[in-house]
Amino acid sequence: MKIAVLGAGALGCAIGGALAQAGNSVVLINRNAAHVEAINNQGLRMRTPAGEQTVRTAATTSATGLGPVDLVIVLVKSFHTEAAMSAATALVGPQTTVLSLQNGLGHEDVLAQIVGREHVLAGKTYVGGVLLAPGQIISGTEGKETLIGELDGRISERAQHIAATFNAAGLTTTVSDNILGTMWDKLLINVSTGAVSGITRLTYGPLYGIPEIEATAVAAVREAMDVAQAAGVRLSYTDPRDAWLKARAGLPDDFKTSMLQSLEKGSVTEIDFINGAVVRWGQRCGVATPVNATLVACIKGVERALQAH
Known part of the structure; x- marks a missing residue:
């Protein structure tokens, strides 16, 4: 080929x-x-x-x-x-x-x-x-x-x-x-860890040791699952915590998400296509997404702060 x-x-x-x-x-x-x-x-x-x-x-x-x-x-x-x-x-x-x-x-x-x-x-x-x-x-x-x-x-x-x-x-x-469902399954993984790691600058080891971060991540995934359901998307996940755990599976403590890597390089992230996609689809389907909207706002703030230096 x-x-x-x-x-x-x-x-x-x-x-x-x-x-x-x-x-x-x-x-x-x-x-x-x-x-x-x-x-x-x-x-x-x-x-x-x-x-x-x-x-x-x-x-x-x-x-x-x-x-x-x-x-x-x-x-x-x-x-x-x-x-x-x-x-x-x-x-x-x-x-x-x-x-x-x-x-x-x-x-x-x-x-x-x-x-x-x-x-x-x-x-x-x-x-x-x-x-x-x-x-x-x-x-x-x-x-x-x-x-x-x-x-x-x-x-x-x-x-x-x-x-x-x-x-x-x-x-x-x-x-x-069901490629749309497949894409949403992968999106749930990125929604769970990308933004929280970018905001905190933590690698997976310490990130997964903070219960409040896990609660926030699971809430963001739950919102995304609610949006997918409203949009008629077939997911393979039924428990939002499973996406949080799958994101971590098989990866070392010093693993960095691509969002964290982007911020460390001083470049903009893909937040608009990850948590931002959940917010956009939520608006389209009439599902509130306050956790994801907050994570988007925080990452945009981090990006702006980096550009100011």
């Missing part, structure tokens, strides 16, 4: 690297020139439980000059989705599928406005990646599931073909007939 990864940071490189290793033609697109140069010169170096592997694959800082591909995997930060896809429409031909594997909710609507809803597939991945240096990552694909699906719940031929390609590359992938 001819595949472009739009936003090939740590996670994009983990997925793109695995697909390239399996014999697909992959181009990694990232605005960081040093990262791109390192991949083109030395290959993508991936540290896995099996040891370090070097994968040869193309990398570039923009989609300019690239023709249509079979699959565009979108992994840019939520707030860059519109600009990044608008600058990469050359990748999209009549048969191209555009698959969002981003955190949060709402990207599929942004992408649909740019490329047309018929090109868009939604998905969620539990694969992890950490950027160690330009062109060098820790890849966490083992035992980590990816789910993809059509927005209308059909089990389509194209979704099955993409899943087969991912599975052949060692990326455990399932086609879902």
